[in-house]
Amino acid sequence: MIAAPSNQRRTRLFERIVFWSFRLGTYFVLLCATYIFLDIGIKGGRTVFQKTAPFVNVKFLTEPPQTLYVFDYQGKKMELSDREFRDWKTTHKEDVEVTSVSYSAGGIWPCIVGTALLVIGSMTLALFIGISCAIYLSEYSRDGRFIRLIRIAILNLAGVPSIVFGLFGFGLFVIFFGWNVSLLSGWFTLGLMVLPAIITASEESLRAVPKGLREGSLALGATKWQTIRKNVLPYALPGILTSSILGIARVAGETAPIMFTAAYAMRDEMPWQVSHWTNFFFQGVMALPYHIYVVSSKIPQNEYTERVQYGTAFVFLVVVMLIALTSILLREKQRRRLSW
């Protein structure tokens, strides 16, 4: 009886320590995330936004990257892009001491387009193959050693590092199939990378559809495929789309799988400037994550490259958010059509 109060105090203290450590852990994560977002938001915002109308740096969002020329001229510091510098040279004949910085002028428009194309193509591919595979596994296949082997293979595939997917895509699509560095190679490489996640999530969503709905449909004389198409898949689709949102972020963000298969460091033509429509699939593109990689590690660093790095990162985040938002809206629309 006498020992009880101090014992109680100790228990209470211990409880407090445990909960505070959980709480601190959460705060730490929150702090890191806030720091990252603020850092990118503030520094990137300086590149993307401007004080004068139209407040958005239109050039940065709509032009391809150019080399930046920096020099002193009559005591004034000049920062001119490649094209502007050449124009300037025609009127000013005197020699100036010029520092040139690659990629630091102009904008990142081709990278935005390239990333969007890579995401759309690879997600279409991955969803199509992934959903087919999930339907086969959860609706048609009967459990056996072979199916279990397939499942284990899919789980293992999810753990393969993305650089390995990149090398695989390089070996198979780029070299063996002869597709070269192209959108098509990138689509397949990225698609294969997110496939395990999509298969697993689709299978779970399909399994979550009550068995009674399948039986009810079959008992009315529906075939198996009619049942799946009209009475299972529509209810599983919102769940599948949810999982694909995570897939989108991964496809858009990974650099390793595209650096050998689809990405160019610099390309002057836009993807739609092709001589024949079939060439569309066999062209390499610029991409946001690869652009960040190039400007951050392939060229000498200075204050000018930093602007591009942060600007690109900022735009990149916004693009991923927009794509994710679109698929969230799509999912909500799909959900509202079901009345449950």
Add this chain to the structure above:
Amino acid sequence: MVSLIEMPQALPQQLPRQNECPVEETEEATIMIDVRDLDFAYGSNKVLHNVSLDIPAQAVTAFIGPSGCGKTTLLRCINRMNDLIEHARVTGGAIHLGGVDINAPEVDVVDLRRRVGMVFQKSNPFPKSIYENISYGLRIAGINKRSQIDEAVEKSLRGAALWDEVKDRLDEGALGLSGGQQQRLCIARALAVEPDVVLMDEPCSALDPIATAKIEELIHELKMQYTIVIVTHNMQQAGRVSDHTGFFYLGKLIEFGPTTKIFTNPSEKRTEDYITGRFG
């Protein structure tokens, strides 16, 4: 391929409508489903042993018995729903529906299920509108004419005594209906494809007494047009709605006969014990 739908329907015009004295009348009734020496197993686990019974057309036949006695399994054999279960199979005997062996390889199971409707224990309306629930079976059968579907929707909802309650909200979600209404919707859905047989697997087990009474009343009306087979745990229900009753115990059919006889004068001791509540 033998099409079950095109088979001649050898049904008599006048059939017993009351079950006051079904003993005499069953002699004349046409047999719709003929189960002969049926054995059924889930893998190595035999659940039906040598079951034989004749289910008459345009009458209600009830299967009763304690849990796990095989009554639901037999019911699901009639429209081959057991095909969906892995390792489950008929190991002996046969079921003939209107003279055709339903397990014969040339029988199309989709045709069979269109002809033998089913209402499940747990009501399973599709998460679509009331209208879409009813029209579902017609659409998958390839009927797309709006007027034809409209007509069938009204007819089957009237048939399931649900029309007056839902006629103003056919486009609303079926899941907004009450439990009893949902189950009647499932019955209407089964009727929409105009089956010959309606199988009911404990259709009232999740319903309150008022909803149960409505469904029982409905079953009474439906038997004028359909052959109904109902599995029930509720003995009073079997007594109220059925013309014939089969008592199952441990996978065997212990006794089968007119309901009045089973309930008043069973020939088997076990039937009597079960009906009087001594076990089960």
